[in-house]
Amino acid sequence: MTTTDPKTMKIAVYSVKDFETPFFDDYGKNSHALTLIEEPLTKNNTDKADGCQAIISFPTDDISAEVIEKLSDLDINYIVSRSAGVDHIDIDKAKDEGIKVANAPEYSPSAIAEHAAGIMLLLNRNLIQADEKVSRHDFRLKGLVGKELRKQTVGIIGVGSIGAKLTEILHGFGSKVLLYDIKKNEALEEKFNARYVGLDELCRHADVISIHAPLNEKTNHMIDREKFKIMKDGVMLLNLGRGAVVDTKALVEALKAGKVSKAGLDVYENEKGLFFYDHSGEQLQDETFAYLESNNNVFITTHQAFSTEDAIANMTKLAFECLEDWENGNDPESMI
Numbered sequence: 001m002t003t004t005d006p007k008t009m010k011i012a013v014y015s016v017k018d019f020e021t022p023f024f025d026d027y028g029k030n031s032h033a034l035t036l037i038e039e040p041l042t043k044n045n046t047d048k049a050d051g052c053q054a055i056i057s058f059p060t061d062d063i064s065a066e067v068i069e070k071l072s073d074l075d076i077n078y079i080v081s082r083s084a085g086v087d088h089i090d091i092d093k094a095k096d097e098g099i100k101v102a103n104a105p106e107y108s109p110s111a112i113a114e115h116a117a118g119i120m121l122l123l124n125r126n127l128i129q130a131d132e133k134v135s136r137h138d139f140r141l142k143g144l145v146g147k148e149l150r151k152q153t154v155g156i157i158g159v160g161s162i163g164a165k166l167t168e169i170l171h172g173f174g175s176k177v178l179l180y181d182i183k184k185n186e187a188l189e190e191k192f193n194a195r196y197v198g199l200d201e202l203c204r205h206a207d208v209i210s211i212h213a214p215l216n217e218k219t220n221h222m223i224d225r226e227k228f229k230i231m232k233d234g235v236m237l238l239n240l241g242r243g244a245v246v247d248t249k250a251l252v253e254a255l256k257a258g259k260v261s262k263a264g265l266d267v268y269e270n271e272k273g274l275f276f277y278d279h280s281g282e283q284l285q286d287e288t289f290a291y292l293e294s295n296n297n298v299f300i301t302t303h304q305a306f307s308t309e310d311a312i313a314n315m316t317k318l319a320f321e322c323l324e325d326w327e328n329g330n331d332p333e334s335m336i
């Protein structure tokens with residue numbers, strides 16, 4: 001844990017990863033008193049924020065009602081998440097306790113959209129298998145015949161800032177793009193020749209489905225057995241939103257049945273305690289994850305899509321801008 005000299009606002013930053021520290025030094029150390037804490041925030045370590053007015057959080061933190069009560073007892077006034085997603089925060093409870101909450105939207109939609117496009121290309125061209133073959137010195141092309149994004153229909157579920165950027169990228173590849181969202185961004189239809197459709201229609205017609213929706217009551221298990229049933233045989237499914245948007249057990253069944261031929265996952269329903277930690281050499285207890293991880297038609301990155309230099313710099317900067325707005329008596333635009 002590092003504590004700098006007290007300056008203005010005292011801030012506890014939880015879930016700090018080593019690669020983030022230089023960014024906090026750049027943006028925070030001259031104007032704020034920062035306590036950088038490696039562990040995620042849980043009900044057991046709220047005391048580390050004692051004496052602080054604000055928390056800078058990350059999606060690995062558990063900011064449930066119980067934790068918020070403890071933060072309120074410590075007189076925490078502000079929580080800002082250096083993330084777009086805020087499903088780890090009980091927003092209603094924070095409001096009840098008079099704690100203001102904001103997030104860091106659009107810190108770099110390209111980071112996640114480019115990651116999604118990269119996974120689509122990797123899976124379409126069988127690059128996992130290609131790499132395996134090269135490592136065993138099998139230089140034949142057997143089993144490596146791929147597909148072109150140009151010829152595919154890609155369905156994007158959740159068309160906010162990330163989904164919009166992915167629409168633009170896919171338009172560049174020449175793909176036909178179907179969109180599903182509860183809100184329409186008509187400019188996307190005009191600019192990138194994309195088309196909003198219902199969720200079932202998207203599931204029926206897409207060769208590739210990429211999920212970029214937030215996790216909430218409506219999106220929890222939005223992709224379930226029924227949705228897999230109506231998808232095209234051999235569909236490719238990507239999830240870079242939140243793990244629980246997909247019913248993972250149903251995904252495993254769909255992979256086993258060949259309904260889903262390939263999957264690309266940057267998020268996983270039970271990723272808490274798994275992703276962001278070094279479990280090298282351990283037997284994985286989670287059988288579902290063990291199956292996914294051992295299937296070479298499934299490509300997994302461990303919530304890495306956000307992780308670019310630009311994105312980390314921006315998410316840090318946006319978090320401090322929110323706190324500075326509050327310090328100056330204004331509510332930030334991203335207040336929830």
Ligand code: NAD
Binds near residue numbers: 084213
């Ligand atoms: P955003 O707020 O710009 O867009 C979210 C979109 O989802 C909005 O257009 C909203 O209308 C739509 N939506 C909400 N409920 C819906 C529903 N029931 N059905 C369909 N669409 C619905 O957010 P964003 O910046 O595009 O990020 C989207 C999500 O991606 C975040 O909430 C977060 O969970 C996830 N994310 C993941 C990573 C990563 O590293 N894997 C990084 C950033 C964000």
